[in-house]
Amino acid sequence: MENRNSRTEQLEKENRILKREYARLQQDLSMLSNLNDYASRLRKFNEERVVAANRAKSNFLANMSHEIRTPMNAIIGMDEMILRESQDMRISKYAMDIRSASKTLLSIINDILDLSKIESGKMEIIPVEYPTMSVFNDIANMTRKKAEEKGLTYELVVDKEIPAVLLGDEIRIRQIMLNIINNAIKYTTEGGVRIHVSYDRVTSRLRVVVSDTGIGIRPEDMEKLYESFQRLEETRNRNIEGTGLGLNITRQLVELMDGFIDVESEYGKGSTFTAEMVQKVVDDTPIGDFADNLARAQEQVEEYRPILVAPDARILIADDNDMNLEVITGLLKDTRINVTCVSSGREAVEYAGKERYDVILLDQMMPGMSGTEALAVIRDTHLADDTPVIALTADAIVGAREVYLREGFADYLSKPVMYEDLENILLKYIDPEHIYTREQIEEEEARREKPVVLVINDSAERLRDVRELLGDRFKGVFVKDEQQAGKYLSRHKVEFIIKDGGAL
Numbered sequence: 001m002e003n004r005n006s007r008t009e010q011l012e013k014e015n016r017i018l019k020r021e022y023a024r025l026q027q028d029l030s031m032l033s034n035l036n037d038y039a040s041r042l043r044k045f046n047e048e049r050v051v052a053a054n055r056a057k058s059n060f061l062a063n064m065s066h067e068i069r070t071p072m073n074a075i076i077g078m079d080e081m082i083l084r085e086s087q088d089m090r091i092s093k094y095a096m097d098i099r100s101a102s103k104t105l106l107s108i109i110n111d112i113l114d115l116s117k118i119e120s121g122k123m124e125i126i127p128v129e130y131p132t133m134s135v136f137n138d139i140a141n142m143t144r145k146k147a148e149e150k151g152l153t154y155e156l157v158v159d160k161e162i163p164a165v166l167l168g169d170e171i172r173i174r175q176i177m178l179n180i181i182n183n184a185i186k187y188t189t190e191g192g193v194r195i196h197v198s199y200d201r202v203t204s205r206l207r208v209v210v211s212d213t214g215i216g217i218r219p220e221d222m223e224k225l226y227e228s229f230q231r232l233e234e235t236r237n238r239n240i241e242g243t244g245l246g247l248n249i250t251r252q253l254v255e256l257m258d259g260f261i262d263v264e265s266e267y268g269k270g271s272t273f274t275a276e277m278v279q280k281v282v283d284d285t286p287i288g289d290f291a292d293n294l295a296r297a298q299e300q301v302e303e304y305r306p307i308l309v310a311p312d313a314r315i316l317i318a319d320d321n322d323m324n325l326e327v328i329t330g331l332l333k334d335t336r337i338n339v340t341c342v343s344s345g346r347e348a349v350e351y352a353g354k355e356r357y358d359v360i361l362l363d364q365m366m367p368g369m370s371g372t373e374a375l376a377v378i379r380d381t382h383l384a385d386d387t388p389v390i391a392l393t394a395d396a397i398v399g400a401r402e403v404y405l406r407e408g409f410a411d412y413l414s415k416p417v418m419y420e421d422l423e424n425i426l427l428k429y430i431d432p433e434h435i436y437t438r439e440q441i442e443e444e445e446a447r448r449e450k451p452v453v454l455v456i457n458d459s460a461e462r463l464r465d466v467r468e469l470l471g472d473r474f475k476g477v478f479v480k481d482e483q484q485a486g487k488y489l490s491r492h493k494v495e496f497i498i499k500d501g502g503a504l
Contacts, residue, residue, distance in 0.1 A: 068109055069394035070321065073416035076102050077327030080419060084334075087471070089464050089478070106416065125256050129282045130170035132162050136197065136290060138174065143181045152185065153192030158290035162199045165283035166206065172253050173206070173277065179250045180210045180261075180273045188214030191270070199279075205259060206279045211272040217265040250275070308423050309436040311336040314355065315426070318348035318374065319363040319392065324415070328361075331419045337426070345369030353383040358430045360384065361413070364393040364404075372407050379408060388429040392417075450475040451495040456485050466498060 079102065082095040140156050147154040177195075184193045191213025198207045247261075254261045257277040265271035287293075315337055319325050325341045332339055340355070342348050345366050352360060360378075362371030369377075371391060378384050388410035404412045413425055427435070453474045455466050463478045470476045477494070479485050485497075 067394075069415045070324070072102065072106060072109075073394070074323045074327055076106075076416045076418070077324075077331060081327075081330045087467050087476070089460065089467065102416075125169045125172060125253075127167050127280075128170055129165055129167055130173075131165055133164065133287050133290065133293060135170060135174060135177075137293075139177050139181065139195075142178060143185065146182065147185050147193055150185065150189070152188055152190075155192065155194040156290075157194070157196045158287070159196075159198040160288055160290070161286045162197065162206075163281045163283060164285040164287050165281075166199075166279040167282050168206075168257065168277065168279035172257070173279070176250050176253055176275055176277065177208055179247065180208065180275060183247065184210050184212035184214065184271070184273070188212045188270070200276075201281070203276075204278050204280055205276040208275045209272065210274075211270065213270040216267040216269050216271055217263070218267050222263070222265075308335045308337075308427055308430075309440075310358075310426075310430055310434045311338075311436075313358045313426075313430045313434040314338045314340070315359045315361065315430075316340045316342070316348065316351055316355075316357045317361045317392070318342045318345060318366065318371065319361075320344060320366040321363075324363070328417060328422070331417070331422060335423075335426075337430075345371060345374035348374045349377045349381075349383065352378050352387070353381070357384065357387050358434065359426060360387055360389045361392045362389060362409075364391060372404075375408055390425060390429075452477060452493070453496045453498060454479070454485060454488065454494045456480075456482060456497065456499040 075098070079095050079098045083092060083099070086092045086095060136156070136158050144154050144156070181193065181195060193213075194211045196209045196211075199205070200207060251261050254275050254277055257279075259275065259277035261273065261275045263271060263273050315332075317325060317328055317339060319328075319341075320343050322343070325343070329339050329341060340351060340357075342351055343366075345362070346369050348360070348362060348371075349369075362374055364371040366374075371393070375389050378389070389408070391404040391407075391409040391412045392415070393404070393412070394415040410429065411425060413421060451474050453470060453476050455463060455476060455478045457463050457466070457478075458480045467476055467478065474496075477488060477492075479488060
């Protein structure tokens, strides 16, 4: 009996212990549940904070893009008109300098926006067919002068066997080459820069090798080379322009094209950058002697001539900024297109109902009624169902184009408006029956052609005086010596020749 009581007491004691443990476990489980709930709420809060931060950054970049690109649109557009119309060599030189500085500033703006696209994972590679000779010609024209102005030697060697036409993102290929070459020129003060371009048919890769005799890179700085906003030896290189974004963006663009970028450098002696990008072959015909083709292109002396001439076409442009309207109408002057300008979305709706237009360009950030709101009214009221409406905007952040296309726009044109982009948009959407053929343009130009005067003089001041004397009555061609005159005369006819101040 005593043993039974003892056993009962022991079991009751163990039962009390188990109840206490069970109660503690329940408390722990409740605490764990509270912790999980807290962790879940904290995770949700962090996600919302990231979304809010990204939204704030996107809004900031959109506003910054608009505020900077709007005046840039006026600067670049007005400068283009000065270059087209000026007969004064000195003013043309000033205008060329403005164009160069504007492109540098625009490049910095685009680098910042490109970084935003890459960080969000929405950078797009858009493959198109492009002529390789044209790309290399443009690269030479955009970089050779910078090197020569610094007293550097400049050598661009293009392999003769490169295919004539490739498939890839032509804009990004240009951007990659320009970033690497301009970097080499910026960090080289003596010696020169050599660029070698080739194509590997086995790997389908375009290969660009850029060597310089510049300052080189210290071994300990190699790891920082591709970091965002990272400039090496800031104190030593404080007078060199740039954001430190170029190589970071270049590397990521190259990788998006299934390629790579590599560097070899000796501090104090120079660097060699090698970039390879997959580009598919469209036309395997070798491009031939690039140097010879480039020399011939640089010898040609031609004035600006529009590709697009469409006197029967009508377009409507809505923008609340008078200077933007002046820029676009000025750029389109030689196309002879009938341009109607309005300064608000409501006016755009009103005019869309009055006339039939080939194309409508709507600015997005107009007070009262935005371009998107105006488009919605135009479509809902069936005022211009068959007319392509183009979004005209300074908003160039990631995803902007897709947003406008979803909203019903036929296409997207970003500011600052480059004439080539504007011309391509209009060529794409204007009825071909309204566009003059090349033969029609040449016939009309021949009818309106001014007498040509070839002026030979090695004095820039004298050439300027003769240019002013000729005015608008003659088309002047100005050369420094008889050798240049002979090259021009071998391809063109002239009415008069003026040499050393006297007519021949």
